[in-house]
Amino acid sequence: MSISATPRRHPADEAHPLEFAAHEFMALLSGALYWPVESTLLVADLHLEKMSSYAPAGQFLPPYDTGATLEYLSADLAFTGAGRVACLGDSFHRDEGPSTLLDRDRAALVQLMTGRDWTWIAGNHDPAPHGLGGECRDALEVDGLRLSHEPDPKRTRQIAGHLHPAARVKLNGRSTRRPCFAWDDARLILPAYGVATGSLNVLGPGFAGLFTLHRLNVLMLGRDRLYPVARRHLVDG
């Protein structure tokens, strides 16, 4: 994995339409996907409490990642007015995450959840259910689409996370690499939402066999807007 070169900025007031499996979505600059018809906000790989997970071993990394990720989420919810939230797994960096939340972060999370239909889908980092509220489950079906953490090459009509997709665009000798939404006719993979997450190139081995390459769409997260980029301008690395 490697890291996006530029810290992502908010707010969410820049959105880009995204059509997948005959449904209309709005891709947000933060990496969230809004589904207006369902009033549902989809986010993947929040990795909350990632920095603090090193503290027991004596490494005190900045404890600001959880708060920052929740601030983004709060802005996206305010912008979209979503009544329902589905977190597509790896919401916490490890199963202990819900218990290490600082009071202020826990309060912020509770406030976001209040009055909303909230689903925590289990991920490989946080397989165990927890008691934070909302519903903990392995996957979710919404309007014929399956929402899960890991993509399944055998299914179609699925939205997943897990892989932290990024793309590198190369044009006229210059190149830049950013997290992205990546989809073809069968599946849509969301970028990792958490501020402390790295990324993998969609053309790299991590995505092997997942996309029909000539049908691959990529929407890159820029500094102030999202950029749809053609497959022929993408390179690995």
Add this chain to the structure above:
Amino acid sequence: MLEAARAGESVLLIAPTGAGKTLAGFLPSLDALIERPREGLHTLYLSPLKALAVDVTRNLTGPIADMGLSIRVETRTGDTPTHRKQRQRYDPPHMLMTTPEQLALLLSHADAARLFGSLKCVVLDELHALITSKRGDLMALGLARLARLAPDLTVSGLSATVAQPEMLADWIGAPAPARKVRLIRASGGAPPIVEILESQTRVPWAGHSASYAIPELYATIKGHKTSLLFVNTRSQAELVFQLLWDANEDNLAIALHHGSLDVAQRRKVEAAMVAGKLRAVVATSTLDLGIDWGDVDLVIQIGAPKGASRLMQRIGRSNHRLDEPSKALLVPANRFEVLECEAAKQAVAENAQDSPDPIEGGLDVLAQHVLGMACAAPFDAGALYTEITTAWPYRELSRSLFDRVVDFVATGGYALRAYERYARLRKTTEGLWRIANSRVARQYRLNVGTIVEEPMVKVRLVRGRGHRTGATTGPISRTGRVLGEMEEYFFTTLAPGDTFLFGGEIVAFEAMRDNEAYVSRSSAPDPEIPSYMGGKFPLSTYLAERVRRTLASPGEWRLLPDQVREWLELQRDVSTLPGTESLLVETFPRAEKFYLVCYPFEGRLAHQTLGMLLTRRLERMRARPLGFVASEYALAVWCAADLNFMVAQNRLSLDALFDQDMLGDDLETWLTESALMRRTFRNCAIISGLIERRHPGREKTGRQITMSSDLIYDVLYQHEPDHVLIQATRCDAARGLLDIARLGDCLKRIRRHIVHKPLDRISPLAVPVMLEIGKEPIFGEGRESVMAEAADELLKEASGKR
């Protein structure tokens, strides 16, 4: 020296390299130990190089044994076996030869007070080299502790000639202000003979290889017994060595010595050199310090000397007989370097020194030291603060900043108190800080030191996937031979298909897999991506001034070779010459782009920073900048908009463009995203102990550290930008990689003194920097615009306009 020692004074001995000053440093100790034999550690010798500690031990034990003295001399380095290290702590020799890192380790043990209580003398070797690095910070802090443990301690500092010896005397005297420091200057012997290679062939406009001079160089080597050839970078060393071997018809013994060669290989070269078996060694700064090299009768500096003091220290590596002059030959690699060599030659003749001053103490090193002191014994914050301010680099440290560093060590130092229950340091009921458990001490000992290795990756040659046909996916074969190692950082800047020079051939980058970089042979005639990153040392301000003066005074041009003089005369005719107190800015069109070339002469680092900031401003002024390239002398920026026209229409003001205020908000915004800040942060994070170098049993690979430190930096910078570690990073970056102070001085000097020369075409003076395009890293900052262009294309395609 004996006189000073008998008077109980410390000493700073300034002498040219190889004047036998190292052994002189031990005279007082030998004298004392012969007069009054005793047990316990008496003298500690600290050197920046393990090899030097070993060599000095050898040079001392011989005479001691010959005289039948019962004085024990031992070394202690990373290579010393564990059992001997342990024995040295309870049964120390009279004299211990070691490094600053080993001293820090010894001081972190509970028995440090007993071990060092008997210490009478510390000898600090190659002090001029240590005081400009973080290792010097570490040593200064160790010295402050030693001075407290051993109140009678005297210090003998040994240094090459420096610009400000008084400052160095203060440095070594700071821990014991009551003790006098006697400054002793050894005479330099006969002044060196410095010549500049007068080539019969054309000196190239640009480049760093000096390949034009190889036949003359080879002849010179043949004419001398042993030559030492200094170059500024590793890749230069490789290239010059290769070229010399190609010309080596007589099979002369010519060797190569630089930092990425295998240690065993380097030792072999050094041994052959001492034994007088080599005719020439091509070396980088790895040989700037170190043990004496038999009979070197000529020092050759290839490429710019960068600084007068540096050059004199290098020249000092030859001919250690003081009555005979050392001989040096300067070989400029391009035309600007002819001017720099001339300036350096004059500076040597005048014995003008421009060595850098000691640096101010880093907060990351301080954090490491505070943890080490807690490992030794619980400490009182007030007492430790007082002790630390007796270390010269920390003499101006405020109590509040010190307290923040202690807080950082204890729980991370965050405004958000998240880690109290995991604290590494806890306060005892008596109000002392102690380590929370023994694991903390173990971790400290594994992380000690200030040298952070760049993470390296293996470069493996594989069969290509055929990028020329556009195939960028599919399996790559994983078998192939390893070509060598290269900084991992370099590969993060590459996209698959990019070509670069490695091990003498042009290769294409294929992929990064499992900590290896896969490359394939390329048929490209020129590498796209330059791997020459310039030397570590920028052109000294002093030499830069001299070069500017030479340019502005045609009367001095008679000293220059004809071709260089003609070049300057042409510049005077078609444009104008840069003045001493003004800045010449030329603008001209070329191949559908519009160039701005300026000549600040402030060194590559300062020019890179200027380039980053100028492109930001040009973007705002709608000049559509596309990229820039910086050399030691000049900066070229190219734009899509017609700069001549914009200036003529008053739509672009050069005074506003070069206004000092760019060091405010523009700098800040750029720093947020700068890769240089991230790299600097990684070093600070490792030295301070935020990120661990290695763990018992689960060693992190360099690659893992790099990626996590980038994320940590992003999160920390955004949420607590005044955190003590960001502060440390900022100081380091401003001083090292960005050279901001120097750029600031330059902008101030040229304020309202900009001489603009709109031209129809490139000027003679601009040719060298323009030729660097494609050879030097180019900084295209408009990264967002790459995506925007690609997105626009897609839109056109979708709307059928393509």
